[in-house]
Amino acid sequence: MGRNLSFEIFRYNPNQPxxxxxxxxxxxxxxxxxxxxxALNQIREELDPSLMFDFVCRAxxxxxCAMIVNGIQRMACRTLTKDLLSHIRLMPLPxxxxxxxxxVDTGVWFKALNTRISSWIHTDLPFDPxxxxxxxxxxxxxxxxxxxxxxxxxxxxxxxGTVLTRKTFLGAAGLNHIGRLLxxxxxxxxxxxxxxxxxxxxxxxxxxxxxxxxxxxxxGLPLDVQMEFVRRKLGFIV
Ligand code: SF4
Ligand code: FES
Numbered sequence: 001m002g003r004n005l006s007f008e009i010f011r012y013n014p015n016q017p018x019x020x021x022x023x024x025x026x027x028x029x030x031x032x033x034x035x036x037x038x039a040l041n042q043i044r045e046e047l048d049p050s051l052m053f054d055f056v057c058r059a060x061x062x063x064x065c066a067m068i069v070n071g072i073q074r075m076a077c078r079t080l081t082k083d084l085l086s087h088i089r090l091m092p093l094p095x096x097x098x099x100x101x102x103x104v105d106t107g108v109w110f111k112a113l114n115t116r117i118s119s120w121i122h123t124d125l126p127f128d129p130x131x132x133x134x135x136x137x138x139x140x141x142x143x144x145x146x147x148x149x150x151x152x153x154x155x156x157x158x159x160x161g162t163v164l165t166r167k168t169f170l171g172a173a174g175l176n177h178i179g180r181l182l183x184x185x186x187x188x189x190x191x192x193x194x195x196x197x198x199x200x201x202x203x204x205x206x207x208x209x210x211x212x213x214x215x216x217x218x219x220g221l222p223l224d225v226q227m228e229f230v231r232r233k234l235g236f237i238v
Contacts, residue, residue, distance in 0.1 A: 002029050002030035002031055002032070002034075002158055003029075003030045003086045004026055004028075004029060004030075004086065005023060005028045005029070005030050005039065005081060005086050005087075005088060006026075006029060006044065006086065006087050006088070007025065007026040007027070007028065007039070007088050007089075007090065008023045008024070008025055008087070008088070008089045008090070008094055009023065009024050009025075009026060009043075009090045009102065010022075010023060010024075010090060010091045010092060010101060010207075011023070011024045011051075011101050012098065012100065012101065012102070013052070014098055014100065015100070021028035021229055023089070023172045024048075026043050026047055026048065028042060028043060028047075030081050030082070030086075031200045033080070034080065034081045034082070035058075035076065035078070035079055035080055035081065035141065036067075036069065036074075036076035036077070036079045036081060036088075036090075037055055037058050037065060037077035037079075038066075039081055039088075040053050040055075040076060040102075044123050050081065051101055051102075052099065052100040052101035052102060052103040053065070053067070053076070053101060053102035053103055054099075054102070054103045057075060057077070059077065059092040060075055060077060060078045060151075060218065061151060062151065063075070063106070063152050063153030063154070064106070064153070065077050065092055065157050066106075066153045066154055066158070066218075067090055067091065067092060067093060067102045068090065068091040068092070068093060068094075068158075069084065069088065069089075069090060070084060070085065070088060070089050072219070073093065073155040073158050073159045073216045074153070074155075074214065074216075075153060075218045078218060079095070086140075087160070090102055090138075092104050093106075093155070093157075094157035094158050094164065095108050095109070095154070095157055095158050095163055095164065095167065096108075096154055096157075096158070097109075098178065104181075106152060106153070106154040106155070109154065109157070110152045110154075111174070111226060113170065113171075113173070113174050113177075114119065114177075115180060116170070116174075116197075117170065117174055117176050117177060117197055117198070118197070119181065121181070121184060121186050121187050122184055122187055122188055123187065123188050124188060125186075133139070134185075134186060134193060136185060138186050140183065140184075140185060143183050144180055144183050146154045146221070146222070147176055147177070147179055147180035147183065147221070147226060148180060149176070149219050149221060150173055150176055150219065150221060151219065153218060154173075155212075155213075155218060156171060156173050156212075156213035156216065156217050157172070157173060157213075157215060158208070158221060159212035159213055159215070159216040160172065160206055160212060160213055161208070161210050162206055162207060162210070163214065166202065166206060166209065168202045168206075169202055169203075169206040170198060170202065170203050170206070172207075172213035172214070172217075172223040172227065174198075174203075175198070175203070175204065175207070175223075175226065175227050175230055176221060176223055176226045176227075178197070178198055178230055179226040179227070179229050179230045179233075181194075182194065182229070182230065182233045191200075191233060191234050191235065194233075194234060195234050195235075198230070198234075199234065203233040204227070204230060204231055204234065209224070211223075211224055
């Protein structure tokens with residue numbers, strides 16, 4: 001017999017500013033294998049069609065279902081209710097623009113980040129469709145792949161005590177991406193150019209090593225190691 005789950009869910013629609021933010025209670029019977037994703041859909045289908053939250057893949061791939069679950073940043077589709085207390089409090093991620101209830105817009109934030117750090121391969125090589133692809137060693141490819149696993153869920157950003165006080169900080173996801181570009185032999189930028197991009201107190205000097213980013217990253221990315229790698233490549237650690 002499943003537990004009786006009691007939810008407390010943040011509700012606010014910025015398009016209806018006269019209705020103040022509030023926590024709304026819902027009751028649900030727990031079913032075997034229930035994830036928060038399943039529970040939220042059940043609430044929306046059976047109890048409250050107005051509840052807003054995001055999901056696309058329900059498989060931990062798209063990164064859109066991140067939220068704060070009993071005080072900790074998690075992905076709803078990868079969180080089993082059996083691993084939580086029967087009282088479940090859900091809040092939207094901070095930092096990002098609130099669309100409504102549990103739904104936030106991480107896309108605008110990440111687009112601005114990627115523009116800010118010019119997060120694409122910079123090369124002067126002309127494109128020649130007849131040439132064979134530029135080969136990379138397995139070692140290079142695997143190191144890049146590790147950093148590329150980031151799904152831009154925003155959890156590291158929303159977990160970061162520094163981002164909460166300095167909203168212009170690139171955050172772990174931004175520095176991880178810089179590390180990924182530094183690893184790529186096709187990118188012709190010099191460390192000096194990267195230094196101009198991130199050698200500021202909004203970039204590599206902003207991190208206080210509190211490491212909630214790495215603790216909470218649902219992909220288990222080694223963000224601390226990656227940030228140390230970036231510092232070393234740019235000459236801050238010898
Ligand atoms: Fe999410 Fe991890 Fe990428 Fe941060 S580094 S956005 S927590 S997947
Ligand atoms: Fe895609 Fe959860 S719905 S990661």
